[in-house]
Amino acid sequence: MIEVTGLTKTFGSTTAVDNVTFTVPPGIVTGFLGPNGAGKSTTMRMILGLDRPTSGTALIEGKQYRELTRPLQTVGALLDAKWVHPNRSARAHLRWLAASNGLPGSRVDEVLRQVGLSEVAGKRAGGFSLGMSQRLGLAGALLGDPKVLLFDEPVNGLDPEGIVWIRRFMQALAAEGRTVLVSSHLLSEMAQTADHLVVIGRGKLIADTSVEDFVDRASESLVVVRSPQLDDLRTALTERGHTAVDVDGALHVSGAGAAEIGELAAARSIVLHELASRQASLEDAFMKLTGGDVEFHGTGFDDVMKGSL
Template sequence: MIEVRGLTIRYGGTLAVDDLTFTVKPGSVTGFLGPNGAGKSSTMRAVLGLETPDAGEALVNGRPYTDLRRPLRTMGALLDAAAVHGGRTARAHLGWLARSNGIGAGRVAQVLEQAGLAGVADRRIGGFSLGMKQRLGIAAALLGDPAVLMFDEPLNGLDPEGIRWLRGLLRSLADEGRTVLLSSHLMNEMALTADHVVVIGRGRLIADAAMHALAAHFRGDVLVRTPRPDQLAGVLRAHGAAVVREDDGGLSVRDLDAAEIGELALAAGIALAELSPRGASLEEAFLRLTGDSTEHRSGGR
């Protein structure tokens, strides 16, 4: 497991992580979410011993990462795909990592193949695209066949095929009983991949819940289609509903459930062609949870 207990990190007068506590358990993909500046990267760096906390601790299988004798065999991580020596080849880069942890050369060939890099294994990394560097970083994380894995924004730079490959890889790792922590700003992909989510804002824990429970916590809307949308919208607004006309002519209705809408339409003699409740998406849930924690907000028109 990954355990974060009362973690507090300050940079000068800035409190980056504020008494943060959560646990990442095996057998599932845990999404680590938060706005820019929320403290996600600082937390992940602390897990790897790259940040010294002002208070609290971050443990891997009950121990600080820096106490692990051959850490790649316990935990694999990718924090920055660009943090590689451009003059080395992909094979040489993985080779020295393997030797540092007592891992054989045969495993290097296996992860190069697994990451789709076997054909470019002897090319210098400086000529790699960002997507190829991401694949190389993922290969490095897999090198020691660890039970715990952590990835910070691994989808950046991947093409659609690469995103689909990584999604399948993460799911298969979790299905094998491994612990997987994934940070990403791509909410649609996170919704497809993660089983559980940890949401932070301004360094503090906002939510720690199963994916389905998080979206269900926030009421969605009801899609309504009718030959008389303007009349129905007036009736619904008169009863406290928020109604928005969608581009295709449908009505998005909030603050009334489907049964209430149907009863009001029947009483007004308005026929309905569709009445479909829609749950809140992960993106909507995330925005509602973190609305007060976003440092940089775009202005509306």
């Protein structure tokens, strides 16, 4: 288990992490989300003892990282897939990690098999693709068979096959009863991977909840309706106090459920060609709840085009 309590980190006059408190329980994958500059990496570095908190505590299995005698046997982490001497082979890299924590050499070949790198174990890590480097990083994290695992952007730059493999790998680790905390910018992937979410913005905690509750909290009910009598249907919905907006030949209705809309259409003898509730995505919810916490905003395409005229 990971327990973060009142964690704060300042760099001069800048507060990177501001009084953040959350718990990462075992047995599930916890997604760690936030816009760029939100403080995710700084928080993970403080959990792992790489940055010293200005105030607050971060405990791994009830201890601070510096109190762990053989840390790799308690916590494994992948923060930077390319953090490896380029001239060392994959096996040599893992052997020195094992030696530093009193782990048997046989464990090296076990984790290489586990991540699918046995055939390239003798090759220089500097020549690895990003996907192979991610797998080597995972092997290092698993070397001590730890109960707690932290992954920072583990699917960055991977092809679809690699992304699916890592997703299933992390879920399998959690299913074994391990604590798994993973940050990612790929929201569609996180929606399929995580069971629980911790979301921060500008260093502050925004949400600590299940994926389902996070989406429900941020999303309004929306129903898509298509009909050859859209004007009549819009009038009927407006009279009921609902909002109906034309989008690509359909009405997007908020404030009313599909059943109510269907009954209203039937009462007015309005023909419907489509009546579907739209399921909000994790991306929709994330953008709504963190939009004000983005450090740098890009200019929209329409604004760019207007400025060029």
